Amino acid sequence: MPPKPKGGAKANNLEPKAPEAAPETVDERNRQRFYQTNPIEKQFEEVGLPGLTPAEKKTYIHSRLLLPVAEHKVPLSSKTEREFWKQVTKEGLPIRRLRKDYSWGRDKSGRDLGSYKLEDFEQRSLKQARLTALDILHLNFLAKRDIARRNAADVAPEDIEDEKKRRTDMAALKRELYGEITGPLANDPEWDDVIPIPQNEPEDALAKIAYPDDYAEAVSYLRAVMAIEECSPRCLRLTELVIALNPAHYTVWLYRFNIISALRLSIPDEITWLDEVALKNLKNYQIWHHRQLLMDYYYPMIFGDDEDVKRLAKSETDFIAMILAEDTKNYHVWSYRQYLVEKLGLWTPSELGATQSMIEDDVRNNSAWSHRFFVVFSDPTVSTADLPPTAHDPKVPDATIDREVAYAKDKMVLAPQNQSGWNYLRGVLAKGSRSLTAVGEFAEQFVSGLGQEDERVQSSHALDVLAEVYQDKGDKDKAKLCLQRLWEKWDPVREGYWKYRASEMERAA
Structure with missing residues (x-):
């Protein structure tokens, strides 16, 4: 028999494979490159050792031994290491290989960067490169500014403007790439010397306040400059920023006034700015307190100039009228108006006429009634200072009492159930030390058939007045009947109060 041929290595008869499709994502490209740099790895995964x-x-096993030596995890002598790498070169073993488990990390939203489409990943890489370039220019600016300061010189305005724009671009890129948020102050070179003081809340706080990023940054800078009591134009601009973000921040208003007084800034200019803020925040109390501080500061400066005082009074009353046209019962505005009348001495027919016009427009506007009472009975020329609001004032002329009683009656006929007019009438009578019996006949026109089937009551307030009128006249039964009908039918919501009044009447008898 012929000798058998020597057995040789039996080659794997693998059919040629179709070329792989082009990768679409970063992970797919990683896998392709891994197999390209680890040529036996694919076959090993498919058919095993x-x-x-x-x-x-031999190639597969030797390639596994390369990494420990390359990473210096296996110590070799110099001679052994030379022989080792000589053999690696001879065998053509793959040395530079990608890791199979390489991770590109995650983006700001937690998405794996490996799942990015290749074109999206390329765009992200370009943005990272642009951010790096901007950061180099930013560091260059800081170095240039330091040199200028050492030489007691100023940085060119155009360089500062370029830096502001650069920081804005950097902030946008950082926010887009990494979710880092920086506000306008951190991006402004003017504030580089200030170390912001952030809000310090305990870790175990039950409910931490989630401040908006821009507001949290602005207030942290505000704390820093307030801590050193800095009063400067930039601090004034900072207060404007904080107020725009939160007009109810009481402390920033006080700090703003301190800056204005320390720098001796124009009060009319501040009032012009304040007008715009007030129109956007009609219910804000701090605005009107700030306005009052400005008046207290500004009025002594113009006290001796009647024309300046008149101009100020007109501009203020005109603006108040504009605000009240938007909200006729704004308590803060009416309080400021009383302050202004007293401060500027506006005990004038025009001020009284203004209240009359507002009552004509809305007879139920209690704020206008209250202001009218203040204007009429607090005028220092016809009233006694420091008296309680409803105390008798002998200095008030009888003609004024008669006029105001008649005025109240005229308006109460239009709206008998309106409590404002009845309260005003009581106050006027008290100022003139006149009894309610003086208006008993007037009140009776709103009540008829009391206690009978045809009972008709147009005003529960008139019934209240009549209870006191009848009591003063000694008719206890009729007075009690008025109170009884109030708690039974005409004002049962306040039943307890009316019964209390009746019991007090019995006790007095």
Whole structure:
């Protein structure tokens, strides 16, 4: 028999594979590159070690030994290391290989960067490169500014403007790439010398306030400059920023006034700015307190100039009228108006006429009634200072009492159930030390058939007045009947009060 041929290495008869599709994501490209730099790895995963040819086994096993030596995890002598790398070169073993488990990290929203489409990943890389370039220019600006300061010189305005724009671009890129948020102050070179003081809340706080990022940054800078009591134009601009973000921030208003007084800034200019803020925040109390501080500061400066005082009074009353046209019962505005009348001495027919016009427009406007009472009975020329609001004032002329009683009656006929007019009438009578019996006949026109089937009551307030009128006249039964009908039918909501009044009447008898 002829000798058997020597057994050679049995090659794997693998059919040629179709070329792989082009990768679409970063992870797909990573896998392709991994197999390209680890040529036996794919076959090993498909057929295992027994399925490899001897040459492939040798290559695979040797490649596994490369990394520990390359990473200096296996110590070798100099001679052994030279022989080792000589053999690696001879065998053509793959040295530079990608890791299979390489991670590109995650973006600001937690998404794996490996899942990015290649074109999206390329755009992200370009943005990172642009951010790096901007950061280099930013560091260059800081170095240039330091040199200028050491030489007692100023940085060119155009360089500062370029830096502001650069920081804005950097902030946008950082927010887009990494979710880092920086506000306008951190991006402004003017504030580089200030170390902001953030809000310090305990870690175990039950409910931490989630301040908006811009507001949290602005207030942290505000704390820093307030801590050193800095009064400067930039601090004034900072207060404007904080107020725009939160007009109810009481402390920033006080700090703003301190800056204005320390720098001796124009009060008319401040009032012009304040007008715009007030129109956008009709219910804000701090605005009107700030306005009052401005008046207290400004009025002594113009006290001796009647024309300046008149101009100020007109501009203020005109603006108040504009605000009240938007909200006729704004308590803060009416309080400020009383302050202004007293401060500027506006005990004038025009001020009284203004209240009359507002009552004509809305007879139920209690604020206008209250202001009228203040204007009429607090005028220092016809009233006694420091008396309680409803105390008798002998200095008030009888003609004024008669006029105001008649005025109240005229308006009460229009709206008998309106409590404002009845309260005003009581106050006027008290100022003139006149009894309610003086208006008993007037009140009776709103009540008829009391206690009978045809009972008709147009005003529960008139019934209240009549109870006191009848009591003063000694008719206890009729007075009690008025109170009884109030708690039974005409004002049962305040039943307890009316019964209390009746019991007091009995006790007095």
